[in-house]
Amino acid sequence: EWTLRNIAAMKKTHRRFAFSYDWDREVSTCEPEYYRWNQWFFLKMLERGLAYRKQALLNWCPKCATVLANEQVVEGCCWRHEDTPVEQRAMAQWFLKITDYAERLLNDMAKLEGGWPERVLTMQRNWIGRSEGAEIDFHLVDDARPIRVFTTRVDTIYGATCVLIAPEHPLAETLLDAAGKSRAKAMVDARAGRDPGDIEKEGFFTGKYAANPFSGEQVPIWVANFVLMGYGTGAIMAVPAHDERDFEFCRKYGIDVRPAIRPTDGVLGVEPGLKEAFTDYGVVENSGRWSGLPSADARRRMAEYAEQLGFGKAAITYRIKDWGISRQRYWGTPIPVIHCPKCGIVPVPENELPVLLPDRIEITGAGESPLASVPGFVNVTCPRCGAAARRETDTMDTFIDSSWYFYRYCDARNTSMPFDPAKIAYWFEIDQYIGGVEHAILHLIYSRFFTKVMHDIGLIRNEEPARRLFTQGMVIAEGAKMSKSKGNVVGADMLAEKLGADTARMFVLFAGPPEKEVDWRTEGAEGIYRFLGRVYRFVTRNTPAPERGGASDAKVLRKLHQCLRKITEDFESRWHFNTCIASIMELVNVLYAEEENLSPAVARECSEKLALLLAPFAPYLSQEIWDELGGTGPVFRQPWPPFDPELAKEEEAEIVVQINGKLRARVHAPFGTAKERLEELAMEKVQAQLEGKQVVKRITVPDKLVNLVVK
């Protein structure tokens, strides 16, 4: 940060530089003041209908004894306990309506293009999962009740040969007999915690029929285990001829496969020759008045038609679901509401915030929040009617804390607001944010959501938190990601203990570019230790520097300024600190080689610059050297040293001479030597190899290369 600030100041470009570090080490999110503002935000959202409570099937981690958000379930397991499958539990829980923001979260990604890694944007796009289609009502033949299905391909509706509902679909309750219900229940249970790819498609006929509103045709209604209640309407029309999953299902149960789309340049597939579903767009066929239309037109017009006749409409479905924030943990911000038997859900008045955690509690892990067993916390009076009431005992997901901590940074001691909007207007957006990819669809989507909510409340002007995002690679130790929560960070600590913090830090930076994943090995660390020793020895034996001739001064100064240039440029752009360190090593190697011919002034200059160059990588040694040299104060108070492009310039250009693209020789010439002269020099040099050949073409890149094409 010191280096970047200084470079920015030097170039007078970036006026502001804000950096974010791991939040739970910086702003303390478990302080009463932080709770207060978490709760304040929650109440604002409640006011706006963005926070709500509902009974739902939720992901439950038995180890954490709490529910989790969808984003926190990884391959059917808890994100903190990767081998513990989550269970489904029906509970009343608090949600934040992130789905209201799905469209904006998606559209505003255009602003992040270029500044955020494409990978992260793609992951968010997939997670939001916008899908355009139509909702269409099929009607029960018996009593005309509608079954609403979602489809992206209305154009295939004449090929629908059955309607499939999810086993937990509300209609199942009324359509099925006792045996059917228990089969449906078994399907739901069999699905829990398993990889969907491993589950075979299964279903059974409900005995009922529904009418296709377009064709009037009556098709059977089946319960199918691969239809998800949580997506779309929980019911689909199966078009086996044009959907792979439907095809597999219908073939298995002998349900009709009937084509309704033909390839644009082909013919309609006809039974029984159909071996697989044709899922591309094409031309609508066998579909009454719609036949002959291209798929894209039919999709649009059929949705409009359904809307006119009142049995459907164009619809957009998102994969993202509302953010479940209730946790049955002790450690978290209490959700500031009171349940009154008369008034229902009553928000805690703002002047009573923050609601704090009780001190003495017992953690039972019994499935209810630990707070529920503290009568002094639970038993309250309703702020509205004064009747005896119960305080909400769930606490908030800690991802709430991390969603806005970086705003709090700018005004951490404010006690009348979460922060002063004027300060945020000055600092934000964040110029550069740094974090791991593992947060692509967790923290990085939540904090974008929070930013938009705060914008809508009128607190901030920016609609995105960070202009640029850098995702550092993970450190892998014994095949597992190194992390605080896993507690396997010992490698780095032990290295620091053995070879010092400077060596440990520099070794990690030297291992590879920061965006790349690294396997944790300590084998090369001695090399860094040795290098730091070499630096220290050079400085100490040259302070004061002995009187010597300066024959190598120019050469050494050139290397020094090349190194300064390299690091300055790299800090501004790529952050490839491994090559920065390599270039300091090169400099030190030159210093060792040329030491005997170094004037005292240049030796001194190099020592000073080494202290500054090393400061970002090895701060302790750097300060040590700085003191040794008689420098005052912290080395970090010094400005970053500018490089002199003139001094960094090579004396002469080295010109590569190629024959037919193969390296044959090198010649030296002053920079800017004319093309003709370079070619002359090159021909001269490789004369022997041109014997008996004819030069048909000459390609010359000034100051770089001459390529002779010969026959």
Place this chain on the structure above:
RNA sequence: GCCCGGGUGGCGAAAUCGGCAGACGCAGAGGACUUAAAAUCCUCUUCCCGGAAACGGGAGUGCGGGUUCAAGUCCCGCCCCGGGCACCA
């Protein structure tokens, strides 16, 4: 299955815009210093062929093609590894 990354010496890696492949470091070999060892300093270290050596020649960036005077880098087709998403209708 779909969408991203990536594949370069014994190892970590470098080559930033199509222009010297392997910088820098680890490991290894040899030498200097030392009674000796450690530490330090110096030299060598992609592979193959020739040479006592200096050096010379050839091959080479996962595989097969292509574009170009010139390809690790661009294009087409494969293989392998890592990550993300995944009965999302």
